[in-house]
Amino acid sequence: MKSHRIEHFSSFLEDYTRIRRAEGRGSSDASYYLRLPEPSPTDPMAWQWRMRAISFQSLYQSCFATPDVPKKVVDLGAGVGWLSHRLACLGHEPVAVDLSVDEYDGLGASIHYGGGWPRLQSEFDDLPLADGQADMVIYNSSFHYSTDYHRTLGEGLRILGQTGMVVILDSPVYKQARSGEQMKIERHAQFEQRFGFRSDSIDSVEYLTWDMLEEFGAEHGLVWRRVLPWYGFRWRLRPLLARIRGRREPSRFALLIGNRRTA
Secondary structure (H helix, E strand, C coil): HHHHHHHHHHHHHHHHHHHHCCCCCCCHHHHHHHHCCCCCCCCHHHHHHHHHHHHHHHHHHHHHCCCCCCCEEECCCCCCCCHHHHHHHHEEEEEEEEECCCCCCCHHHHHHHCCCCCCCEEEEEEEECCCCCEEEEEEEEEECCCHHHHHHHHHHCCCEEEEEEEEECEEEEEEHHHHHHHHHHHHHHHHHHCCCCCCCCCCCCCCCHHHHHHHHHHHCCCEEEEEECCCHHHCCCHHHHHHCCCCCCCCCEHHHHHHHECC
16 A cells, blocks of 8 residues: 555544554454454454344355355455455455554454465555456445545446456445434544544545435446345334434444346
């Protein structure tokens, strides 16, 4: 990654790392990483990892359960590399990409998984990968960090083969854009109260709407398949409870699978 781009993202990475460390993410124990996305019992973020584990099972069943030739998968927002590790264990060929190289919560922590697959520090809008080399591009809880969805998706499609698949995993989706905007206001206020800064050095979009997905499909020639993982009854009741209490619409987390539209 070019030095001037690292400088561009330095404030974002500093804020991001401070927040993640304060949340208690990461460990000095290799077994912590090897079991992900299954959480350790004492992990302060166990609730989130339990959701990620459900999302991973949905991804596996939707995209990898059928025996097939090994896929070249670009894991965008790889973090510590847990998804790349899981895919490698299934016989696929991952490339882990992330901005963070932190030793606890970024690509630096992927050392616990050993070698065998590439790790790249890169932004999503300028990937150091060749045209059409991937069979699948997965935005791993990361697409919502984009500042320009069309540019980010266009770059992902550049490295994707014509019969390949683009997947958006664990990014918040709303019916109404105003709900997403209200979430951003609440989130930044919470960060400022808890950490002393708003974590807005990069103007990320931070959410999706179903209308946005339709727009992406029209612009980039994609047909989307939506898979809604089952996170339990309490999660499913959130929209109803929000309406009863007069609160904004809560986010949903769908597995979004895009294929190029055929003529």
